[in-house]
């Protein structure tokens with residue numbers, strides 16, 4: 829089972845995760861899409877990978893701005909699962925033209 833990471837390890841990982849920052853006991857990133865339908869489509873793409881990973885972000889959608897917040901609820905903090913999901917979200921974001 830994933831364990832909660834040390835703060836220093838999270839900080840190191842965040843240096844390589846463009847757009848992500850610590851948000852309490854989670855990490856989060858806000859991504860702006862070209863339109864509301866594109867924001868919803870992006871959320872759907874994230875939902876697919878999250879389901880495959882069985883690790884789900886909290887998602888806040890406001891018009892074209894989507895904020896993903898990742899923490900491992902069962903552990904009450906940030907684990908490698910959250911870092912991996914953040915990386916995957918960034919990879920998907922990079923595919924948005």
Ligand SMILES: C[C@H](O)[C@H](O)[C@H]1CNC2=NC(N)=NC(=O)C2=N1
Nearest residue numbers: 882883884885899900901902903
């Ligand atoms: C039963 C299921 O495996 C668990 O509830 C999973 C689902 N997705 C999850 N997602 C996140 N972010 N944290 C969890 O602890 C978690 N647990």
